[in-house]
Amino acid sequence: MRTGKFRRTLARDPLPRASGLDVSGRVVAVGERVSGFSVGDAVFGMTNHFSGGVHVEVARFQQGEIQHAPENVSLEAASAVPLAAQTALQALRDCCAVTKGQRVLINGASGGVGHFAVQIARAMGLETHAVCGPSNVDFVKSLGADAVYDYTNTPAVEVRSRFDAVFDVFGKFTGSMFSDQLERGGVYVSTVPKIPTLGGELVARLGVKTSSRLVQVQSNSQDLLQIKTWIEQGLLQPHVQRSFPVEDAAQAHRQIESKRTVGKVCIALGAA
Numbered sequence: 001m002r003t004g005k006f007r008r009t010l011a012r013d014p015l016p017r018a019s020g021l022d023v024s025g026r027v028v029a030v031g032e033r034v035s036g037f038s039v040g041d042a043v044f045g046m047t048n049h050f051s052g053g054v055h056v057e058v059a060r061f062q063q064g065e066i067q068h069a070p071e072n073v074s075l076e077a078a079s080a081v082p083l084a085a086q087t088a089l090q091a092l093r094d095c096c097a098v099t100k101g102q103r104v105l106i107n108g109a110s111g112g113v114g115h116f117a118v119q120i121a122r123a124m125g126l127e128t129h130a131v132c133g134p135s136n137v138d139f140v141k142s143l144g145a146d147a148v149y150d151y152t153n154t155p156a157v158e159v160r161s162r163f164d165a166v167f168d169v170f171g172k173f174t175g176s177m178f179s180d181q182l183e184r185g186g187v188y189v190s191t192v193p194k195i196p197t198l199g200g201e202l203v204a205r206l207g208v209k210t211s212s213r214l215v216q217v218q219s220n221s222q223d224l225l226q227i228k229t230w231i232e233q234g235l236l237q238p239h240v241q242r243s244f245p246v247e248d249a250a251q252a253h254r255q256i257e258s259k260r261t262v263g264k265v266c267i268a269l270g271a272a
């Protein structure tokens with residue numbers, strides 16, 4: 001979005017504007033109709049406003065977009081969770097619609113969404129195969145993947161196995177490229193809106209065929225509660241590659257734009 005993507009469609013808020021979709025922090029004020037939160041509570045969450053705008057000292061959220069922060073990780077680590085972990089959960093549970101014992105292939109397993117997807121797949125009891133770059137194979141193994149492939153040797157489309165779902169986090173491929181690897185009724189899920197993935201999602205929403213889906217993350221407090229619970233049970237661990245002071249926010253954005261981030265980066269706006 002910083003480079004102008006979606007400026008004519010979903011992100012038309014005028015520039016200059018604040019960026020950022022997810023945060024952690026402490027409650028400084030509570031609306032009249034809000035229940036369950038008090039001033040001083042540690043919270044984490046994601047705005048459903050497509051353009052974002054919550055990387056500011058005081059951000060406003062709907063009650064349904066936030067949750068109490070997990071108690072066993074730092075607030076900084078909690079800030080890395082809402083967008084990426086909810087995307088991974090909603091892709092696996094709702095779009096892949098896989099259940100315990102089924103087999104999933106995750107492409108782009110070392111990044112923000114991917115490193116949560118591997119851990120959530122494991123928490124869901126899935127057999128998890130994962131694809132990442134050569135320097136991150138050990139990291140992805142440490143997240144609990146059953147098999148890890150380095151895409152310089154074995155790109156996702158060349159993994160010789162059968163899957164109930166492919167979650168293409170990096171979004172490089174299309175569903176038809178996995179036709180030999182997907183079981184009958186299997187689903188390809190992408191994170192990236194492109195003509196084939198948008199078309200597949202439209203067809204799925206019309207109830208015609210659900211073989212290609214596009215995840216569209218929506219923040220909700222129930223999913224954040226599930227994720228918080230997994231974190232507190234030790235099943236999910238956010239990995240923060242680096243935290244940048246707010247003065248270096250542009251550097252944080254450039255790091256993400258490199259498409260080489262391991263886990264997530266954070267921007268620190270001050271002590272919470």
Ligand SMILES: NC(=O)c1ccc[n+]([C@@H]2O[C@H](COP(=O)([O-])OP(=O)(O)OC[C@H]3O[C@@H](n4cnc5c(N)ncnc54)[C@H](OP(=O)(O)O)[C@@H]3O)[C@@H](O)[C@H]2O)c1
Binds near residue numbers: 084109113215216
């Ligand atoms: N639709 C939605 O609701 C939604 C929500 C969230 C994010 N997204 C989108 O999902 C995508 C992933 O987000 P993210 O936060 O996970 O990104 P990210 O953290 O920036 O992803 C970086 C990862 O991409 C991997 N990568 C680079 N080249 C690759 C390749 N050729 N094949 C496989 N993996 C490769 C890198 O792995 P190595 O370093 O190991 O090479 C790196 O770990 C982005 O396009 C983002 O915009 C969509």
